[in-house]
Amino acid sequence: MEFLSVANERFITTQVTKLLNARTASKDKDVIAAVKGLIETELAAQLPDRPETEQIIRQLLEVEDRTHADLFLHALKAYVIPFTYxxxxxxxxxxxxxxxxxxxxxxxxxxxxxxxxxxxxxxxHRQYFVTRQDEDWKTLQGVTQSDTVKGICRICRHHTLVNLFTATVKGKAEDAFTSYSHYICEDPAVCNANLDNEEQIFSFIEENLKRN
Structure with missing residues (x-):
């Protein structure tokens, strides 16, 4: 049964990486137990409250190595809801x-x-955004500069190659327009791969729409 968002899956993947890094860095059982406790708390707070979620968390905490992790993440795909494009x-x-x-x-x-x-x-040089929130389509458009730099993406919050995105919206006064800019991932596919909380794209679009 599909019940996880794509961002949920990304978040679970980051937690798997956190566990594997802890297992590599330390053999101390208390350290591993502390990391597991943190992971369990973070997953329970962000994932849907369902019996299947509890099962996924248990399976994640049993991951021992990269091979085990890859098998777990492959099986996880069956629970992911595809983007309704x-x-x-x-x-x-x-x-x-x-x-x-x-x-x-x-x-x-x-x-x-x-x-x-x-x-x-x-x-x-225009860039377009489409997402779906509460059964409604949300859109945004603007212009991106071709130059890229290393920086923090406003959407996924990762340090990567970014370029400047600028949107211009109509203000409340007649013939009044406001331009605003953010650094975002140069490649939307990279941003999607990094995004582990869908509220970040919702807030990015909503914040800009409120300027209308």
Whole structure:
């Protein structure tokens, strides 16, 4: 039964890595037990409150090595809810003011690896975001600079290659517009791979929408 979000799976993966790192760094049973306790607390706080979640946590805490971890994470995919992506015609309606909208190849995505949809138009340097929250589509668009630097992504909060994303929104006053900028991952696929809390993409889009 699918009940985990893609971000939930990412979070579980980070906890597996934390456990493996602890096992590599120390053979002290008390240290390993303390790390397990922390992992269990963090997972219980972030994952859905279901009997299946308790089983997943138990299985994770039994992971001994990388081979065991890979098998566990492979089996975990069966519980992941794929991103409910919009069809091409829906995307066009979401960005109806974009008369020459260039869409990505939607059938090329692994939707069990995507928390949000984002793509760039290399010709216009525009970047588009689509996500789904509480059964509603949320969108954002702006312009990205081509130059990249190493920094912290505003969305996934990881240190990686980023570029400056700037959006311009209409203010409350007539003919008033405000531009705002954030450094975000150069590659949306990398950002999705790093994102272990879907509230971070929701807050990124919502924060910018509130400026309208």
């Amino acid at each position: 919009p069809q091409a015609e829906v995307v066009k309606k979401l960005f109806k003011k974009e008369k020459r909208l260039r869409l990505p190849k939607l059938d090329a995505y692994d939707w069990k690896s995507v928390t949000y949809l984002s793509w760039k138009d290399s010709g216009t």
